[in-house]
Amino acid sequence: MNFSTRPSLSAPRSHAFCCTAMQCPAFVYSKLMSMHTFVKIFCTRVRHRATWPLCNDRLVRGTRDAMAKKTKTTSNATLPERANRTTIVDVARCAGVHWSTVSRGLNPEKRHLISPEMIERVETCAKQLGYRANAMASALRTQRSRTVGVIVSNLGDPVHPPIVRAIEDRFAEIGYVTIVGNTDNHPGRQAALIERFIQQGVEGLIVATFERNDPGIAVCVEANIPVVAVFRDPESEFVPSVRIDDAKAMELAVHHLAERGHRKIAHIGGPQNVSTGYHRYRGFRRACKALANQGVEPSAVFGEAFTVEEGQFACERLLADHNDITAIVAGNDMLAVGCLRFLRSKGIDCPNAISVVGMNDMLFMEDIAPALTTVRTPTADLGTQASCILVSMIQGLPISNDRILLKPELMVRDSVTSVDAQQSTKRRRPAK
């Protein structure tokens, strides 16, 4: 079956719709449309255009008011057929009024200009014809697309969906539509996406992929598109940001470990060209330094991305170089899960041989083995707050705080034990 809904791109469609279903050989003959599709479209059309003369389609369209004065019919034969959507003109014709009246009658803000019975008449016709305003035409005229864009690195990474979800919720409330794109952390893809979204006319952008001093920022500022950075800190005075206090999060993790007697603590960091990786590493180092007098000795190794695989590799390298560590602070939960997988694969017990702390507290981190002690990032809040700022920017309202730093919270679970407990069990890992 052919499900195409644009079957007549090159078919003599204007002719087709002149004839009734009974007398339409040319149409069916063109074979560009299945009988089923034809009947479907035809019926819809007949219902929608009930008040129209069923003559030449082009001519009918042509009877629009402009047509009244111009005698020449422009032929637009190669224009892709509109999905024969009901327009404001159709409604106007049905109601026997001018389209401007229809527009007013259907717009709550202009409705007061119209008599009640007129509103009623217009609404009835609109409902009857199944009229739906063309948002693009409206946007073109009003210069407001009621559209926002969200750019993330990868929706497949479980930190992002809650952010996007929260944003969509907030904007749906005010009738905006949310378009999303994934960059996979490729600057090129990000640039292309920003370009495409601006072309698309987004009224604002929420970006979760800005690197430090990202060139994408200049593009948005120049195009005069409100942007807010979420999750990552673009370190730009031009862009408000909403993020978690990464350094503080690492401090919580390090203190938690130090209180339990850990001294040889390692960090498995993420990429340092993004603020999350960078600030977490710095936070880790600073926290360790502050505890140096207690004998805390930090070490670090880095993944090239915040992924489980990188976590595994990094963990392997870490243990090769620093066999004496008792605890790991991972740059995020993905890396932490990678650690756990590696440790498990080597028969190294967590937390009894090595304790692990993650960050973000993604879904299911309480269900994994061992239940992961991690620092929670309120991802939905991140999205909500970013949305609120963006809404203000779009509406031209001042924003009180353009540098929002959410508080991290330590979730104590089972992947950390005290050094004492480690020593009383088979603390040492199997020799390599």
Next chain:
Amino acid sequence: MNFSTRPSLSAPRSHAFCCTAMQCPAFVYSKLMSMHTFVKIFCTRVRHRATWPLCNDRLVRGTRDAMAKKTKTTSNATLPERANRTTIVDVARCAGVHWSTVSRGLNPEKRHLISPEMIERVETCAKQLGYRANAMASALRTQRSRTVGVIVSNLGDPVHPPIVRAIEDRFAEIGYVTIVGNTDNHPGRQAALIERFIQQGVEGLIVATFERNDPGIAVCVEANIPVVAVFRDPESEFVPSVRIDDAKAMELAVHHLAERGHRKIAHIGGPQNVSTGYHRYRGFRRACKALANQGVEPSAVFGEAFTVEEGQFACERLLADHNDITAIVAGNDMLAVGCLRFLRSKGIDCPNAISVVGMNDMLFMEDIAPALTTVRTPTADLGTQASCILVSMIQGLPISNDRILLKPELMVRDSVTSVDAQQSTKRRRPAK
């Protein structure tokens, strides 16, 4: 700081831009824009409009070719200020040619109509002015929005993001932009979303929330919007669907358990008004019936949604009514995780007291305790295949198979053990 980029909705903006930064008291005075924003916009503007006379903005805009003949300047004072975006007319003016030539020069498909030096000139100007075609204007004219919509129940549910991700990837390839919406399984929200997306002019829709015989289908068919159902089966001849073979999946699970000696097997099902819940339950029953001669005795209890919480509640009810079961086949991984949480909370060992099988194999299901034996749904494939069908529909190509059923695959892990093993350990759960 005020980050607004539309500060002058009511400010005398056209006047503002007549003056240089030095002599602009009225503008700054209006206090609708911070100095910083003003300077930013002003600089951008000066750079972009370098070739324009810096006189009255409205007048400058008015010098468009239509203006040449009409003496009266229409005032559009209350129109929200365009983000003073460079238009095709600006480029034309810069290049000293007609805009139609610019349009052709910038469109790869029409470029052959234009002389090479003309193309060069146009491209130079476009680049210099930072021209970006207005996708909405283009869409309005061509009747193609290069936009598709994706509707899911909840991006926060980890099954959906990979689907959306795959769809976005496929459509980004052909320059389409993807808009997403969440319904939370509320028919009302779904209807509103479909309505809004159609208004927005989507060329197609991928819907993961169709119930059986969903009324939303008629809306799309009537509006002549290509739709493909993903994940769920709308049971409609009008809509192609791409889904997993739910019944087969349950069969795999039941057989896996039966082979390991389980006879009292329970199903924790999802909502029965959606095909996933419905077909999985039916598949479970059929598989059990086929093994009735081996003594397999099914039982079932249902959650009201595919959530962890519902899994917990359902598991509690199940054990209250059927204390003798040895294994549970959950309707999906969320329900399975709910089971595991409940069992853990009651000190009931999985798999040694009760074995559990999930479905979908979401991220981290191999990491939870115990590693979940589950039936994998290739979610990314679901998205990819749905996208391919939708692309064909949009392009008016015939589609070979409009009822795609992907094969499930059993992932054997640690949440199932044999009844023998169960009996040799502390099989019986603590009495309630």
Next chain:
DNA sequence: CTGAAAGCGCTTACAG
């Protein structure tokens, strides 16, 4: 090869 014009479907200032 390039220009001039029309029109996609709306909204809104201006008349009446």
Next chain:
DNA sequence: CTGAAAGCGCTTACAG
């Protein structure tokens, strides 16, 4: 309270 007209920024058939 309603109508007539203009224009948002494009694309494209038609002339030349």
